[in-house]
Each structure stands twice: as C-alpha cells, then as structure tokens.
Amino acid sequence: xxxxxxxHSLLALAVASVVSLPAYAQQxxxxxxxxxxxxxxxxxxxRRKTExxxxxxxAVSSFSASDLEEVGVEDxxxxxxxxxxxxxxxxxxxNSTLTAxxxxxxxxxxxxxxxxxxxxxxxxxxxxxxxxxxLEVFDxxxxxxLRGPQGTLYGKNTxxxxxxxxxxxxxxxxxxxxxxxxxxxxxxDLKISGQTALSDNFYVGAAVASLQRDGFGEYVNTGQxxxxxxxxxxxxxARWLINRDMDLKFSYDKTEDESNSKGAHxxxxxxxxxxxxxEDVYDSNTAMPVDNLVExxxxxxxxxxxxxxxxxxxxxxxxxxxxxxxxxxxNATGEPIFMVPAIYEDEQFTQEFQVTYxxxxxxxxxxxxxxxxxxxxxxxxxxxxxxxxxxxxxxxxNGGCVQTDSVAVYGQGSYQLNDDWxxxxxxxxxxxxxxxxxxxxxxxxxxxxxxxxxxxxxxxxQVLNEFxxxxxxxxxxxxxxxxxxxxxxxxxxxxxxxxxxxxxxYSNGFKSGGVDMRGDKSLNPTIDEPYDPEIVDTFEFGMxxxxxxxxxxxxxxxxxxxxxxxxxxxxxxxxxxxSSQVLNAGESTVKGFEVETVxxxxxxxxxxxxxxxxxxxxxxxxxxxxxxxxxxxxxxxxSFQNTPELTYNIAFDKTFEFSNGQIVxxxxxxxxxxxxxxxxxxxxDQDAYxxxxxxxxxxxxxxxWSVGLHGKNLTDEEYRVGGYNFGPTFGDDAxxxxxxxxxTVSLSVGYKF
Numbered sequence: 001x002x003x004x005x006x007x008h009s010l011l012a013l014a015v016a017s018v019v020s021l022p023a024y025a026q027q028x029x030x031x032x033x034x035x036x037x038x039x040x041x042x043x044x045x046x047r048r049k050t051e052x053x054x055x056x057x058x059a060v061s062s063f064s065a066s067d068l069e070e071v072g073v074e075d076x077x078x079x080x081x082x083x084x085x086x087x088x089x090x091x092x093x094x095n096s097t098l099t100a101x102x103x104x105x106x107x108x109x110x111x112x113x114x115x116x117x118x119x120x121x122x123x124x125x126x127x128x129x130x131x132x133x134x135l136e137v138f139d140x141x142x143x144x145x146l147r148g149p150q151g152t153l154y155g156k157n158t159x160x161x162x163x164x165x166x167x168x169x170x171x172x173x174x175x176x177x178x179x180x181x182x183x184x185x186x187x188x189d190l191k192i193s194g195q196t197a198l199s200d201n202f203y204v205g206a207a208v209a210s211l212q213r214d215g216f217g218e219y220v221n222t223g224q225x226x227x228x229x230x231x232x233x234x235x236x237x238a239r240w241l242i243n244r245d246m247d248l249k250f251s252y253d254k255t256e257d258e259s260n261s262k263g264a265h266x267x268x269x270x271x272x273x274x275x276x277x278x279e280d281v282y283d284s285n286t287a288m289p290v291d292n293l294v295e296x297x298x299x300x301x302x303x304x305x306x307x308x309x310x311x312x313x314x315x316x317x318x319x320x321x322x323x324x325x326x327x328x329x330x331n332a333t334g335e336p337i338f339m340v341p342a343i344y345e346d347e348q349f350t351q352e353f354q355v356t357y358x359x360x361x362x363x364x365x366x367x368x369x370x371x372x373x374x375x376x377x378x379x380x381x382x383x384x385x386x387x388x389x390x391x392x393x394x395x396x397x398n399g400g401c402v403q404t405d406s407v408a409v410y411g412q413g414s415y416q417l418n419d420d421w422x423x424x425x426x427x428x429x430x431x432x433x434x435x436x437x438x439x440x441x442x443x444x445x446x447x448x449x450x451x452x453x454x455x456x457x458x459x460x461x462q463v464l465n466e467f468x469x470x471x472x473x474x475x476x477x478x479x480x481x482x483x484x485x486x487x488x489x490x491x492x493x494x495x496x497x498x499x500x501x502x503x504x505x506y507s508n509g510f511k512s513g514g515v516d517m518r519g520d521k522s523l524n525p526t527i528d529e530p531y532d533p534e535i536v537d538t539f540e541f542g543m544x545x546x547x548x549x550x551x552x553x554x555x556x557x558x559x560x561x562x563x564x565x566x567x568x569x570x571x572x573x574x575x576x577x578x579s580s581q582v583l584n585a586g587e588s589t590v591k592g593f594e595v596e597t598v599x600x601x602x603x604x605x606x607x608x609x610x611x612x613x614x615x616x617x618x619x620x621x622x623x624x625x626x627x628x629x630x631x632x633x634x635x636x637x638x639s640f641q642n643t644p645e646l647t648y649n650i651a652f653d654k655t656f657e658f659s660n661g662q663i664v665x666x667x668x669x670x671x672x673x674x675x676x677x678x679x680x681x682x683x684x685d686q687d688a689y690x691x692x693x694x695x696x697x698x699x700x701x702x703x704x705w706s707v708g709l710h711g712k713n714l715t716d717e718e719y720r721v722g723g724y725n726f727g728p729t730f731g732d733d734a735x736x737x738x739x740x741x742x743x744t745v746s747l748s749v750g751y752k753f
Contacts, residue, residue, distance in 0.1 A: 037603050038550030044144050045164070047412070048153050048366045049356065054544045057424065057491045057503035059147040059557045059594060061610075065140045065168070070653065071666055071695050072710030072746065074189075074211075076135045076143065076163065081670035081691060082649050083145050084594040084612025087642040088163075090134055092722035092738055093328045095229070095259040096294050098133035099722065102147050103561065104590045104616040104643040105160030105536060108678075108722075109569040112344045112378035113402035113436060113517045117534070119150065119158035122165045123251065125300050125318040126155070128374050128404075129346045132255055132296030132322050136233055139193040139207035141166045147594070148538050148559060149509030151487035152412055152426040155370060159509035159536040170205050170239040170249070172197040176753040183710075183746025186214040187229075194753075201241035208234040216742055217282025219263055221334040224290050227282050230258045245306045254297035261292040261327045264723065264736030267683050270333045272732045281718055281739050285334035288327040288341065296322040312356040314368075321347035325450050330724055330734045336393075337732050341450040342380035343457060349373045367411030377401040377458035378517065381449040393446040396474070397467070399458050400517055402436035412489065424491040424505075434530070435480035436515035439463070441470035474522040481530040485510045500545040507538050511567065518571075518580035531582045535564040551600040561590040568679055570623070571726075585679075586620040586635070604655040608668075612647040616640040638680060644673035644688075661701050667694035677723060684723040684737050691717055708748040716743040 042053040046060045053062055061083050063073075073079070077098075080088040087101040097110045100118035107116045110130045120127040120135075127133055137143075143165055150158040176194035181187060189212065195205030210232050215225030233255040240248045263284025269276045275285070298320035305313040324344040331337040354368035379399030385392075412426025439460035447467060454462050460476055491505035511534040519527035542557035565584035592614035599607045621635045651668035670691045677684040692715050697708040723737035 037600060039546070039553055039598060039600055044142075045166070046144060046146050048354070049358075049364070054501065054546060054553070054555075056544075057493050057501075057505055057542070059540065059542060059555075059559075061145045061147075061596065062142055063144075064142045065137075068137050068140070068143070069706075069708070070664055070697055071668070071693065072708060072712070072748070073137050075137060076165070079143065079145065081668065081693075082610060082651075083147075084596065084610045084647055085147065085592060085614045085643075086145070086161075086612075086647070087644075087675075089642075089721045089740075090738075091130060092724070093262045093264060094131075094294075094326070095262060095292065096132050096134045096231070096255075096257045097324075098130045099642065100130075100160070100163065101642045102145075102161035103559065103592070104614060104640045105534075105561075105563065106642060107511075107567075108641060111517055111569075112346065112376040113514055114567075114569075115157045115512050115514065117157065117160040117511055119154055119162040120165070121154070121162060122253070122298070123167055123300065124302070124316050124352070125298065125320070126350060126372070127320065128157075128348050128372070129322060129344075129376060131324050131344055131346070132257070132294050135165050136209055136211065136231070136255075138191045138209045138233070139168050139205075139235055141168045147557075148540060148561075149487070149507040149536050151430075151507065151509030152410060152428045152489040153366070155408055155410070155428060156406065156430050156432065156485070156509070157511050159511050159534060167235065167237070167251070168193070168195075168205070168207075170195050170203040170237060172203045174753075177750060179706075179748055179750035181746050181748040183213075184744040185216060186212075187744070187746055188212040189748075203239045203241075204237070206234070206236045208232075215260070215282070217263075217280050217284065219286050219290065220278065220283050221285045222290070225260055226263045226284050226290075228260050230260075232256045247304050249302045249304075250300070251302075252297070252299045255295070257292075257294040259292060260290040261286075261288070262738060263290075263329065264332045264738055266332050267723075267735045267737060268733050270331075270335075270732055271728070272337060273333045273335055275333050281737075282742070284329075284332050286327075286329040286332065287334055287336040288329045288339050290327065291325075292327065293323070293325045295324075296320070310358055312358075314352075314354040314356070316350070316352040316354070318351075319347070319349045321345075327450070330726065330736065331732055332736050333732065335732075336383065336385040336446075338726075338734050339383040340380050341383070341448045342378065343450050344376075344378040345458070346376040347374065362416035363413065365411065365413040368409070370406075370408040370410070372404065372406040374404045375401055376404075379449055379457045379463075381447070383446055383448065385446050392444065394471075395443045395445065395447050396440065397443065397449055397463055397470075398438075398440045398475075398518055399449075399460070399463070400436060400438040401458050402434055402515060402517065404512070405433045406512075407431050420495050422493045422495075424489070424493070426489040428487045429484070430487070430510075431482065431484040432512045432533075433480070433482040434512070434514055435478065436517065437478045438475050438515065438517055438519050438528070440473075440475035440518075440520050441467075442472045442474055443467055444471045472522065474520045475527070477519075477521065477528045479515045479528040479530060481513055481515075483510075483513050483533050485533065485535075499547065499550075500543065502541075502543050504541045505539070507540070508536070509538075510535050514582075516580060516582045520579060523579045524581060527581065531567060532565050532584045534567055534584075537562045537564075548599075552597065553599075554595075554597045556593065556595045558593040559591065563588040563590055583621075583623060585638075586618065586622065588616065588618045588621075588640075590614065590616040590640075592616075604657070606653050608649075608651040608653075610647075610649045614643060614645060616643050634680070639676050641676055641678050644675045646673040647671065661699050661705075664697045664699070665695070666697075667692070672719075677720070678725065682725040683735055684720060684725055686720045689717050689719045691715075691719075704752050706748075706750040708750075709745070710748070711743075711745045713741060713743045718742075
C-alpha cells in the first residue's frame with residue numbers, strides 16, 4: 001500500500017526540482033552574479049542539416065562524446081536513463097541484440113525478418129536488424145535520439161523515433177588516444193583511436209576496442225560464466241578532399257562478440273527437478289553449450305559535393321551483414337526439457353542520393369531517393385527430449401529467408417513566412433516488397449541444427465538432406481506482399497523572441513508488413529497470409545527555450561498519437577508445440593508529455609533533469625485463437641509492453657579547479673515506473689525502481705590525461721529487462737527472466753597524444 005505514495009512522492013520531487021530551478025537560479029544569480037556562464041550551443045543533424053538543437057521543431061536529445069565519457073557510458077543502452085519515454089535495452093537472452101521503444105512504439109521480438117519500430121543509424125546508414133545493434137561507445141562524436149515518427153526524412157520503421165550514432169570526423173590533425181579500464185567482475189577494457197593526414201588532402205583514421213569482463217553469475221551445474229563479456233570491435237576510415245567543393249569518405253567497421261549465451265533466472269520451482277529459484281538472479285543452469293557468436297560488419301562510401309553557394313549533393317552507398325549463432329535454454333534447470341539453438345544471418349545494401357538547397361533569406365530544402373535491398377535468414381530448433389520420450393525426444397526445425405526490396409522518394413522544405421513564423425512541409429513515398437519462404441519440420445529424436453555444419457541451413461532442402469524425411473511437415477510455403485505509403489509531415493514554428501520558440505507538428509510513419517517466420521500451417525491454416533503494416537499519426541506541440549541569459553535550457557513537448565494495426569507477436573503452448581501468430585492489434589492511443597532541462601547554476605555547477613509521462617492504451621483488440629478459431633476481445637486485458645507510465649532523471653555535475661587540472665564530480669538518479677514485459681500481465685512484470693550512479697573524473701591541464709572513477713547502480717537494484725513466459729510447458733514451467741547490470745565500479749585512465 002505504500003508504493004503509490006512513494007511513487008507519487010518521487011514524481012513530486014522530480015516536478016518540484018524542474019520547476020524550482022529558475023527560483024534557485026535567481027538566488028544563485030544574486031550570490032554568484034559574476035560566476036554563471038551561458039550554456040554551450042548544441043548542434044544536431046535531426047533534419048539532415050546542421051543546426052542548433054534549439055531551432056529544430058523536433059523532440060530530440062543529444063549527447064556529445066565528452067558528455068558520455070564524463071559519466072562513463074559504455075554502450076547505448078545506458079542512454080535509457082537520460083531519455084524521456086524511452087526503453088533501450090539488451091534483448092532478453094542475448095548480449096548484443098537491441099530492444100528499443102520510444103513513446104510506446106518499438107519491437108521486442110528480434111526474430112529475423114521482423115522490422116524494428118525505432119530506426120538505428122551509423123553515420124546516415126540505416127541498420128535494419130537488431131542483432132549487434134547494442135553499439136559500444138568509442139571513437140564517437142555524438143549520439144542523437146529523435147522521438148516520434150521520422151518517416152519523412154528517415155523512412156519506414158522509424159515510427160517510434162530514430163537513434164543516430166555519429167562517429168568522429170576525420171580532420172587531418174595528428175591524434176592518438178588510449179584508454180584502459182579495470183573494474184568490477186574483472187572488467188578489462190582497452191580503447192585506442194587515432195587519425196593522421198597522409199597528404200594535404202587525404203586523411204585516415206582507425207579505432208579499436210577490446211571489452212572483457214567475467215560473468216555477473218555462473219551456470220551452477222557446469223561452472224561456466226553467465227553474463228560475461230568478450231567483445232572486439234574496430235573501425236577504419238579514410239577521407240579524400242578531391243577539391244575545395246568535393247570530398248569522399250570511406251568507412252569500415254566490424255564487431256565480434258563471443259560472450260557466453262545468457263542464462264535465465266527461474267521464477268518458479270521446477271516441477272521436474274525440484275530446483276528452486278537461485279538466490280542470485282545471475283545464476284542459472286543449462287543443458288546446452290554456452291558457445292555464442294555475434295558478428296556484424298559494414299562499409300560505406302559517402303560522396304559530398306557543394307555544387308555552389310546554394311546547392312549540395314550527397315551520395316551514401318553502404319552494405320552491412322551479420323551472423324549470429326546462439327543457444328537459449330528456456331527451462332534453465334540443467335535438464336534437456338526446452339532448448340532452442342538458433343542461427344541468424346542477414347545482409348543489406350543501401351543507396352541514397354540526397355540534394356539540398358539553402359537560400360540564406362527564407363527557404364531551404366532537402367530531398368532524395370533511397371533504395372534498400374536486404375535478405376534476412378534464420379533457423380532454430382526447438383529441442384524437446386522429454387516430450388514423447390518413447391521416441392527419444394522431438395526436434396522442431398523452423399527456418400527460412402525473407403527478401404526485402406524498398407524504394408522511396410522524399411522531400412522536405414522550410415519557408416520563413418516572416419520574422420516570427422516559419423512553415424515546414426515534407427513527404428515521403430515508400431514502396432516495400434517482400435518475399436519469404438518458411439519451413440517447419442518435426443523430427444522424432446534430438447539434433448542440434450547449429451552443430452550440423454549445414455552450408456545453407458535456411459534452405460529446407462538442406463535440412464531434409466541432413467536429417468531425412470520428417471515425422472511431419474508443419475509448414476513449407478512461400479508468401480509475401482507489397483505495401484506503399486505516403487508519409488506527410490507539416491510543422492509551424494513561432495519564434496516568440498530570441499530565446500523562445502514554439503512549434504506544432506503533424507507526422508505520419510509506417511512500419512512495414514511481413515510474414516510470420518515461425519508460422520505453423522498445421523496449427524493455423526491462414527498463417528501464410530502476410531500481416532499488415534503499422535501506422536502512426538502523431539500531433540505534437542512543443543517549446544524550445546533558453547532562459548536566464550542563456551544559463552538555462554528548457555525544452556518540452558506534448559504529443560498525441562493514433563496508433564493503428566500494432567504488430568504483436570503471440571506465442572502459446574498447445575499440445576502439438578508452440579503456436580505463433582503476428583496480430584495487427586486493432587487501434588490504440590498514445591499521449592503524453594516530455595520535459596528536458598539543463599541549468600548552469602554557477603560557472604562550475606550544472607543541473608540536468610528530464611521528465612516523461614505517457615498514457616498508452618489499446619482502444620480495440622480482438623484476438624482469434626489459431627487452434628480453435630474462437631474470438632476473444634482482449635482490449636481491457638492488454639496493456640502496452642516496455643512502456644512505463646513515468647520516467648525521470650535528475651543529475652548534476654560540479655567542477656573543482658586545482659593547480660594540476662580539474663575534477664568533475666557528477667551523479668544522477670534515474671527512475672522508471674512499473675513496466676509490463678508483454679501485452680498480457682505476467683510474473684515477469686517489473687515494479688518501479690530507481691538507479692543511482694556517480695562519477696569522479698580528473699582532467700589534467702591541457703586535457704592530455706584523464707582518470708575516471710565510475711560507480712553505477714550503487715544501491716545494487718535488481719531489475720528485470722526481459723524474459724519468457726510459457727507457463728507449464730512440456731512437463732515443466734518456462735517462466736524465466738533476465739536482469740540489468742548489478743552494482744559495478746570501474747577505473748579508467750586515458751591519454752591523448
């Protein structure tokens with residue numbers, strides 16, 4: 001009964017903190033009138049051009065490399081604490097697959113061929129799949145997170161927003177930086193980056209990071225590490241200044257993650273072994289190998305041409321591919337009851353041509369053509385040795401490939417109506433075409449498809465050649481579809497004065513339709529019919545302001561979204577196996593508000609705060625049970641997943657000057673409300689919690705040396721970030737969960753030559 005009071009008191013504290021900043025500023029202004037300084041200008045490229053954060057009529061958060069270094073951010077999931085109405089986490093039983101939600105829109109299911117709802121970009125290149133999308137922070141210039149549909153400039157699958165990872169630019173100056181980190185659980189990180197000029201007009205750069213850590217727990221029955229980290233990532237780049245108006249940039253990056261597969265924590269006592277949940281949530285058992293491999297790599301060639309003072313042209317040519325070989329033990333008892341070995345593989349090629357026009361007086365425009373060609377393949381085996389034990393177990397092999405071709409044309413222009421008012425109009429037309437082949441074979445006996453050495457395990461003929469004729473063919477079909485959509489955008493800005501701007505906007509976005517790659521026609525005869533795209537229409541009203549002589553930045557937005565045909569993956573246990581279906585879950589409404597503020601109280605003391613509130617609910621959802629055909633209205637029973645009602649963060653940083661340099665002390669408290677993991681309530685749902693972090697960083701005079709001490713989750717909060725809920729399954733339950741990082745402390749030493 002005390003929790004609501006506690007939660008509301010925290011909300012009151014957060015609101016009071018934000019509201020009281022101006023009053024505190026006035027007190028400090030009287031006490032330290034000559035000490036406070038204006039905030040630095042923040043530049044972003046949210047509208048495909050460089051401009052001030054305060055001039056962009058978009059809800060966007062920006063984090064520079066120095067911001068992230070100061071608080072010891074290691075990968076992009078830590079940004080969740082500092083972005084309102086956002087969920088950015090490692091996906092369930094993985095180490096480097098991303099689950100991202102913004103304003104209630106995202107995609108939890110990382111199955112191949114499914115589309116994310118939040119677009120991830122590395123230097124203007126779209127990353128189509130969530131595998132390997134938990135990007136490490138190194139050799140970075142900044143990260144921008146755009147909230148709300150970005151369909152006009154960024155295309156399909158950005159209906160929740162977009163996350164832009166911008167790498168460090170090559171300048172031609174000689175630079176070399178080295179940073180080593182040691183910390184809790186035997187953390188051992190090394191990051192090296194540098195660049196130089198080979199001639200007056202040709203620059204090269206490279207960066208590498210080796211990230212190692214022992215496990216937070218262990219597989220008790222085998223003694224192997226659980227939640228460990230074993231990752232190597234690197235990037236090389238080159239820039240050629242062809243002449244004063246043209247340049248060409250090449251980039252290549254690769255990441256190899258060999259961390260062990262992640263073992264889950266059982267929430268219930270096993271009916272088979274009697275095993276009770278372990279006291280340490282990072283301990284588990286497994287009946288499978290813990291070998292795990294995720295490889296991703298990509299290249300890009302970017303050509304820029306400043307045609308004249310007004311016109312510009314850009315070409316972005318890029319390719320990426322990824323490979324995942326992993327094992328998930330859903331039962332986590334050490335007995336071979338419910339095991340899933342899996343392989344994912346994908347590749348993509350993209351080409352974008354972009355034209356910009358700038359008239360210094362009152363008009364600018366950006367437009368272009370975009371082409372995407374991608375194939376995503378996968379296969380997994382559901383291994384059930386205790387099911388039909390008289391036959392020596394059962395293995396269900398499920399796999400296939402989906403080919404996607406997408407073409408889009410877009411344009412957006414802004415016109416300055418007068419000194420105070422400006423109008424932005426834009427639109428994007430996209431045509432998507434998909435073709436998928438799906439197979440699902442049931443074999444008597446046990447085999448592991450990721451140990452069979454098949455050259456193309458996604459080809460059903462290869463599986464048949466390796467394992468013979470199956471006991472039953474559940475699925476073997478080809479399906480697909482094509483979808484087209486025009487996504488408009490309109491925004492009206494009012495510059496009330498030099499420091500305050502108001503805007504109102506309407507944006508539309510859509511996430512592509514597709515085919516259920518787990519489809520089982522023996523359980524659902526219509527599963528080969530493709531599901532429809534998601535559509536989001538969002539109305540937003542916001543304010544961008546700088547107050548108190550530039551010492552306070554206060555940005556806010558309220559939004560209302562009409563969310564149509566949300567794609568929801570439903571998996572249920574039936575006597576013949578797991579029944580999967582992707583629903584277009586009717587209509588829903590999402591509304592809320594966001595506040596972000598930074599306040600320079602004095603020259604050496606800053607406060608930062610963010611507050612997000614969201615009210616997301618289904619208006620109409622009717623679910624048809626595939627096995628029986630019965631129709632059920634679940635509108636009142638379902639809620640939005642990964643969408644806490646309230647999020648806030650309160651932070652500070654204080655600088656102390658010394659004769660040999662300066663020390664920056666920072667800290668924050670990040671709060672997340674109750675979170676439902678899936679649409680239907682389950683034991684996995686996470687109660688509200690807060691995380692406390694602090695950092696102390698010393699910078700030498702001149703900035704060559706830095707030493708940082710970072711403490712995260714200081715109260716050692718246990719909080720779930722995902723799990724699986726299959727209930728009583730094949731003789732035992734499969735209700736298991738995965739957790740965020742425990743308390744950690746790390747020490748980093750860096751030197752810049």
